[in-house]
Each structure stands twice: as C-alpha cells, then as structure tokens.
Amino acid sequence: xxxxxxxxxxxxxxxxxxxxxxxxxxxxxxxxxxxxxxxxxxxxxxxxxxxxxxxxxxxxxxxxxxxxxxxxxxxxxxxxxxxxxxxxxxxxxxxxxxxxxxxxxxxxxxxxxxxxxxxxxxxxxxxxxxxxxxxxxxxxxxxxxxxxxxxxxxxxxxxxxxxxxxxxxxxxxxxxxxxxxxxxxxxxxxxxxxxxxxxxxxxxxxxxxxxxxxxxxxxxxxxxxxxxxxxxxxxxxxxxxxxxxxxxxxxxxxxxxxxxxxxxxxxxxxxxxxxxxxxxxxxxxxxxxxxxxxxxxxxxxxxxxxxxxxxxxxxxxxxxxxxxxxxxxxxxxxxxxxxxxxxxxxxxxxxxxxxxxxxxxxxxxxxxxxxxxxxxxxxxxxxxxxxxxxxxxxxxxxxxxxxxxxxxxxxxxxxxxxxxxxxxxxxxxxxxxxxxxxxxxxxxxxxxxxxxxxxxxxxxxxxxxxxxxxxxxxxxxxxxxxxxxxxxxxxxxxxxxxxxxxxxxxxxxxxxxxxxxxxxxxxxxxxxxxxxxxxxxxxxxxxxxxxxxxxxxxxxxxxxxxxxxxxxxxxxxxxxxxxx
Numbered sequence: 410x411x412x413x414x415x416x417x418x419x420x421x422x423x424x425x426x427x428x429x430x431x432x433x434x435x436x437x438x439x440x441x442x443x444x445x446x447x448x449x450x451x452x453x454x455x456x457x458x459x460x461x462x463x464x465x466x467x468x469x470x471x472x473x474x475x476x477x478x479x480x481x482x483x484x485x486x487x488x489x490x491x492x493x494x495x496x497x498x499x500x501x502x503x504x505x506x507x508x509x510x511x512x513x514x515x516x517x518x519x520x521x522x523x524x525x526x527x528x529x530x531x532x533x534x535x536x537x538x539x540x541x542x543x544x545x546x547x548x549x550x551x552x553x554x555x556x557x558x559x560x561x562x563x564x565x566x567x568x569x570x571x572x573x574x575x576x577x578x579x580x581x582x583x584x585x586x587x588x589x590x591x592x593x594x595x596x597x598x599x600x601x602x603x604x605x606x607x608x609x610x611x612x613x614x615x616x617x618x619x620x621x622x623x624x625x626x627x628x629x630x631x632x633x634x635x636x637x638x639x640x641x642x643x644x645x646x647x648x649x650x651x652x653x654x655x656x657x658x659x660x661x662x663x664x665x666x667x668x669x670x671x672x673x674x675x676x677x678x679x680x681x682x683x684x685x686x687x688x689x690x691x692x693x694x695x696x697x698x699x700x701x702x703x704x705x706x707x708x709x710x711x712x713x714x715x716x717x718x719x720x721x722x723x724x725x726x727x728x729x730x731x732x733x734x735x736x737x738x739x740x741x742x743x744x745x746x747x748x749x750x751x752x753x754x755x756x757x758x759x760x761x762x763x764x765x766x767x768x769x770x771x772x773x774x775x776x777x778x779x780x781x782x783x784x785x786x787x788x789x790x791x792x793x794x795x796x797x798x799x800x801x802x803x804x805x806x807x808x809x810x811x812x813x814x815x816x817x818x819x820x821x822x823x824x825x826x827x828x829x830x831x832x833x834x835x836x837x838x839x840x841x842x843x844x845x846x847x848x849x850x851x852x853x854x855x856x857x858x859x860x861x862x863x864x865x866x867x868x869x870x871x872x873x874x875x876x877x878x879x880x881x882x883x884x885x886x887x888x889x890x891x892x893x894x895x896x897x898x899x900x901x902x903x904x905x906x907x908x909x910x911x912x913x914x915x916x917x918x919x920x921x922x923x924x925x926x927x928x929x930x931x932x933x934x935x936x937x938x939x940x941x942x943x944x945x946x947x948x949x950x951x952x953x954x955x956x957x958x959x960x961x962x963x964x965x966x967x968x969x970x971x972x973x974x975x976x977x978x979x980x981x982x983x984x985x986x987x988x989x
Contacts, residue, residue, distance in 0.1 A: 428527065428531075429523045429527055429531065429534040429535050429538045430520060430523050430524060430527070432535075432538065432542075433516060433519060433520055433523060433538060433542070434520075436542055436546065437512060437516050440505075440509050440512070440546065443505065444494075444498040444501040444502075444505065444506060444509065445498065445500075445501070447500060447502075447818070448501075448502040448505065448818065449502065449807055449818045449819060449820050450502055450504050450505065450560045450798075450799075450802070450818070450819060450820070451558070451559050451560055451798050451799070451801070451802040451805055451819065451820055451821065452559055452560065452808075452819045452820070452821045452825070452861050452864050452865055453504075453555070453558075453559025453560035453561055453562055453798070453861070453864075454554055454555035454559060454561070454562075454563070454856075454858075454859035454860075454861070454864075455554070455562060455563035455745070455858050455859055455864075456504075456559070456560060456562035456563070456819070456864045457562065457858075457864060457867055457897060457898050458562050458563035458564070458565060458898075458916075459503050459504055459507050459562040459563075459565060460816065460898040460900045461482075461898055461915050461916045462487070462488060462491040462495075462503070462507050462565070463495075463503070463816065463900055463903040464898060464899050464900065464902070464903065464909060464915045465479075465481070465488035465491070465492070465915055466488065466491055466492040466495050466903070467902050467903040467908075467909065468902075468908075468909055468915075469488065469489065469492040470492065470496075471902075471908050471909075473909075473911060474648070474650070475488050475489070476650055476653050476654045476657060477648065477649065477650060477653055478911050478912065479909075479911060479912055479913060479914065479915060480657060480912065480913070480914035480915070480922075480923075480924065481657070481914070481915055481916070482661070482914075482915070482916040482918070482921075482922040483566045483604065483605045483606075484566075484602065484603040484604050484605055484606065484654065485603055485650070485654070486600060486603035486604050487507075487510075487511070487565070487566050487569055487604055490510040490511060490513055490514070491506070491507050491510050493510070493513070494506050494507075494509070494510040494513075499815075500815060501815065502815065502818045503562075503815055503816060503818065504548050504560045504561075504562050505548060507548075507565055508548035508565065508568065509545075509546075509548075511545070511569045511572060511573075512545060514573070514596075514600050515541075515545060515572055515573065515576055516545075518576045518580075518593055518596060518597065519537075519538065519541055519576060519579075521580075521584075521589055521592070521593055522537065522576070522579050522580050522583065522584055522589075522593065523537070523538060525583070525584045525585070525586055525589055526583050526584070529585075533583065533757070533761070536757055537579050537583065537753075537754060537757070540575075540750065540753050540784075540788060541572070541575060541576075541579075543788060543791060543792060544568075544571070544572060544575070544747050544750055544791065545572055547791055547792065547794075547795045548560065548561060548568075549561045549791050549794045549795050549798070550563075550564050550567075550568065550745045550746055550747060550748075550791075550794075551746070551747050551748050551749075551750070551787040551790055551791050552679070552745075552746075552748060552790070553790075553794065554744075554745060554859060555856065555859045557861065558794065558797035558798040558801050559798055559861060560798055560819075561745060561794075563744070563745045564743065564744060564745020564746050566604055566605050567605070567743040567744075567745055567746035567747075568745075568746055568747045569604050569605075570601055570604045570605045570607075570608030570739065571608075571739070571746055571747040571748065571750050571751065572747065572750070573597050573600050573601050573604065573608065573612070574597075574601070574608060574611060574612060574615075574735070574736070574739065574750075574751040575750050575751045575753065575754070576593070576597055577593070577594065577597040577598075577601075577612050577615060577616070577751075578615060578732060578751045578753075578754045578755065579754045580593040580594065580597070581594075581615055581616070581619045581624055581625075582624075582728065582754045582755065582757075582758050583754065583758075587625060587626055587629040588629065590624070590625055590629065590633075591625065591629040591630070591632050591633035591636075592633070592636075594616055594619075594625070594633045595633045595634075595636040595637045597612060598612050598613065598616065598637050599637055599640055599641075602637075602641075603654075605742075606658050607738070607739050607741070607742050608739055610738065610739075611735040611736070611738050611739040612735075614731065614734070614735045614738070615731065615732065615735050616630075616633075618722070618727075618728070618731045621718070621719065621722055622719050622722040622723040622727075622728075623715075623716070623719030623720070623722075623723055624723065660924050661921075661922065664921060664922070664924065665742075665921055669741065672741035672742070673737060673738070673741055675741070676737045676738075676740040676741045676743075677737050679740065679748070680736070680737065680740060680748050680749050682782075682786050682787075683733075683736075683748070683749040683752060683783055683784075683786070683787060684733060684737065684749070686779045686780075686782035686783040687729060687733045687749075687752055687756070687779075687783045688730075688733065689779050690729060690756065690759060690776065690779040690780055690783055691726045691727075691729045691730045691733070692726075693772060693775050693776055693779060694724075694725055694726035694729070694759055694776065695724075695726040696772070697765070697766050697769065697772050697776070698724070698726070698765075702721070702724065705717070705720055705721040705724075706721060708720070708721075709721050725755070725758050725759045725762055726759070728755050728758065729752070729755045729756065729758075729759060732751055732752055732754075732755040733749075733752060733755075735751070736748070736749040736751050736752060737749075747787070747791070748787065749787060750787060752783060752784060753784050753788075756780045756783055756784050759776065759780060760776070760777070760780055763776045763777065763780075802820055804822065804823075805820035805821055805822055805823075806820060806821065806822075806823050806826060807819075807820045808820065808821065808865065808868060808869075810868070810869070810872045811872055811875075811876065812871075812872050812875035812876060812879075812904055812905075813868060813871060813872050813875075813904065814903070814904060816868065816871070816900060816903075816904070817868060817872070819865075819868070821861060821865055822861075825861045825862055825865060826865065828862040829862045829865045829866045829869065832862055832866060833866055833869065833870075833945055833972075833973065834972075836866075836944070836945035836946045836973065837944075837945055837972035837973055840944060840946075840947070843944075843946035843947055844947060846946070846948075846949075847947055847948065847949050847951075847952050850949055851949070852948060852949065853946055857948070866945065867943075870943060870945060870973050870974065871900055871901070871904065873971060873973070874901070874941065874970065874971060874973070874974045875901065875904050875905060877970050877971045877974065878892075878901070878905065878939070878970070879905075881970070881986075881987075884987050885982070885985045885986055885987060886985060887938075887982045887985055887986075889905075889907065889938040889939045889982075890907055890908055890938055891907065891908050891909065891910050891936070891937045891938045891939075892905065892907050892908070892909065892937070892938065892939055892940075892941065893909065893910050893913060893934065893937045893939070893940040893941070893958075894940070894941045894943075895940055895941065895942045895943075895951055895954040895955050895958065896917065896941070896942075896943050896950075896951060896954070897916065897917055897918060897950060898915075898916070898917075899915070899917075901941065910933040910934065910936070910937045911929075911933050912926075912929050912930045912933050913930060913933060913934070917950075917954055918950065919950055919953035919954050919957060920950070920953070923954065923957060925957070926957060926958060926960075926961070930958075930961070931958075931960055931961040932961075933961075934958050934960075934961025934962060935961045935962075935964070936979070937961075937979065938978070938979050938982065939976050939977065939978050939979065939982075940958070940962055940965065940976065940977040941970070941974050941975075941976055941977075942955060942974065942975045942976070942977070943973060943974055944973055944974060944975055945972070945973035945974075962977045964980045965977035965978055965979055965980060966978045966980060966983040966986065968986065968989060969989060
C-alpha cells in the first residue's frame, strides 16, 4: 500500500508543475502589495484589542522594552513584530498588518518544511500549505463571537500561537531530516515562548511525544533544546528579559487562578466540533490497526528497549490524541483563536495511511467521514466568515476622522453610524444613569464591548479627544508629553506622537491583566502629564482602573475635557488651565 501511495504521490507531483515554495513566496509578495495600499476593513467585535499593538509599538519606538519597562498580557514577540511591520508599512490597515506580521517567522519555517516534504510528495506539500495560507492570510478566528459579520480585531496572539503550533505539528509529522526538524523545533518553541506561554507548553508536549515516539533522535533533540535555552540565556544575561517575563507570568497565573479541570471541559465543549470527531477518528484508527498494535505491544514485552517503545508509540491514532490534547490545553486560556488548526497535519497523516482499510470499506468510509468532520468546519468557517465580512462591506460607509491615522481605516453599515450618532449624545446627557450601572457592577449591555456601535463610538471619542487635547494645549501653552488612559487601550500617545508612562500595563483589563501597582508604577502615574477617563459610557473597568491608580492621581486636577472624557491634569500644569 505504501508503494502504491508513493507512486500516486509521485504521479501527482509530475502533474503539479507549480512548486509549493513558489506559491508561498507569491502569496507573501501579494500581501506586501496589499499592505502598501490604503485599505479599509469592516469594524468588528472587540476590535479595540488591536489598538494595544499601537500602544506597544509607540513605547518601543520611545525606547521602552516590553516586559522590562511595561507590563504586557502576553509575551513580547508579537509587539516587536508589529513595531517592525508598522515601521515598514506605516499606512497599512492595522487588522491586516498585525495578523500578517507573524509571517516574518512562519513563512520561512513553512518554507523549510515544504522544501523537505516536496522532495517526497508535492501533493502532501500542498495539503499542508493550503490550510496554512488560509489561516495565515485571513485575519479571522475560527468561531463566531458576535451575530453580525465583521473583522476580528481580537484573539490576535492566540491566532499567532495557533499558526506556530500548526507549523510545529507539520514538522514533527512530515519532516524526516533530523537537522531541519531540530531547527524548526527550536525556532517554533522560541516563537511560542515569546508569544504566549501556554502555546509553548503545548509545543513542548508535542515535542516530548515526538522524542519518545522516535521522530527525533537524542542527539538532535538535545541540540534543539540547547539552542532554545542558549537563546533564553543570552537574552537573560543581556537584558534580564526572561526572568522578568517568568515573574510576570506568575503574577498573571495568580490573578487568573482556579482549577484547570473546568477550563479543560470548557475548551473541549467550545471546540466540540473538532474534538469529538477527532476522538472518534483516533478510536477508529486504533481499532483498524489493533493487530499491528498488539504485535508492537508483544514486541515491547519481549524487548523493553527505546526502539520497540518508540515503534509502539509512533502511531497515527496516538499522534492524533496527543495533538488533540495539546490543542485543548492551549485553548483553555483563549477568547478568540484559530482553534485546533494544529489537528490538520495529524488528520492528514491518518488519511495517508487509510488505504490499508480498503479490505474493510466501512472503516475506510468512517475514517474519511470523521476526518472531514474534524478538519473542514474550522477551515470552511474561517473562509465563510471572511467572505461575509468583506463581501458585505460593499454597502458600508467609511469612518470620517481627522486624527486617527490608520486606526480609522474601518467601515461600517450606515445604520451602525446612525446609532452611534444617537448614542454618544445620549451617553453624555444621561451620565448619571450609566454611573448607576457602574455602582451595580454591570455593563449597560452584556455584549457592550462587542457591539459595533461601541467600537465606532470609541474611535470617534478618540478622534474628538485628540482634538480637545490639542485645543487645550493651544489655549494653555501646555504640552502633554506623557498621556495615560484609564481604559483598556491607550492610543493617544501614538495618535499625538507623545509618550506613555513606563511600567503601566497595556491591554489594561483590571480583572485579569493589571497587577497591583508598586512604587515604580505609582511614581510614573504621579508624574504623568494627563490621564484620560472615558465617560461615554463610564464602565466598571474604567472605574476599577481609576481606583487602582487613584493613589498616583490623588494630586492631579480633574477637569471635564469634553462631553465624553474627563481628564486628570498634573498639578504642575494646573495654574495654566483655562477656567471651566
């Protein structure tokens, strides 16, 4: 059967004159062209997540270093990649730029894998490349979090880690050259470590199983591990980054404590459409190969060596089970992700060996059906969500703005804009009403942060507040060099070419990612020129941030900047403020 499969693959290879490496390079070049164009995308739920990257990039350009100089909710790699990307493409659409920035890492790694696999089978190379391109190009999560189509500006670092896990799984299952495999393992794990630590743990699980299953030899596994730890050691000695990163992770773990078991159940239930058919597929493959497995177990009993154990474990059904477990573990911490896409290479490996089931047609049909049920829904759903968002945008209207730079490169349905025009004055006129929501510890709507009108209103508020700040500077002669926001995001330093205070957390979710400020943080807050509090509407998170940093702001003078923002002005500027 293996000979027949190889003959088919070689025959298909001769008919496919297009090299997968050429397709990968052409796709990458096309994306670079798109980044140079003034594109706009439809607004989407929780779109403000990507504004975090502008805050981080602005700090990096100011000389601040993620982790060392300011607290981050995840690893620093994504922020550095985005800073480099926005430096190269300052006019690129942000949702596209932040998603595609990871290709600086994943495209070369996928190129290495394709070069190895293509030598054996061009069909397999394309079977690995096509899903990768779909997920790497389309900046969408695999699951809906809102009933209306729009761009996914959230879950960015989860998608990036998912793509690296896909790369790593492809290498472990299909790369036979030990040097190349060791290199891809080390680079993938480094990328995962500095993107999101749970991704790195999932990657280590996969690599550990690859080692015990004999996919990578001891010498190359040790070389890969040494390379990984050498980079960590070099960064620690030169910058102190690694120890501070680990300390920040421990702080986040303490803030987000709780039993892991319920999160496993939640992750499995949210990804039930992949997990259940994947589990049944693994059982089917185990049943189909039960005689071969029994023989391997008997061999282990006779000869308890690493070779016989590896032969037993290097089974596609077990690989699928391990990949499913690693994927479920990674998704325990995620809201928005290209969830479980790492299953694709494992399912492909199963299908390539399914020809042995020809003698049992029912098992063959079940295997193919379960494989399709496992991998196609995330693949198709991602394409469908992108199509709905982009095709539906034909009727959209652009956001008019003056100060938003590329943050304003969004569009929306006319009725969304109409609602924003109604709601912003309503928020301002009924501030007492929304203060009562805060007192009750509730949002005005459970999906407030996902509502398109909230996200558009947020952007309009940014635009108007920059104008208000510039006008206040003109009237008073003050220049607010450091600008802080008592909000989840702080785009103002980026929009105004100013600075953000050191040590203050970005992506400031007070319930999950803002540790109690110490003396360094409070000193920076005390020295900040102006801190901005959004009030259209005021939310529980805004008030929580105000309370967290109240000690540092106690001497600041509170003023009404405009209808939707209050400001806390440093007392050294108070005497120059115009009378209100």
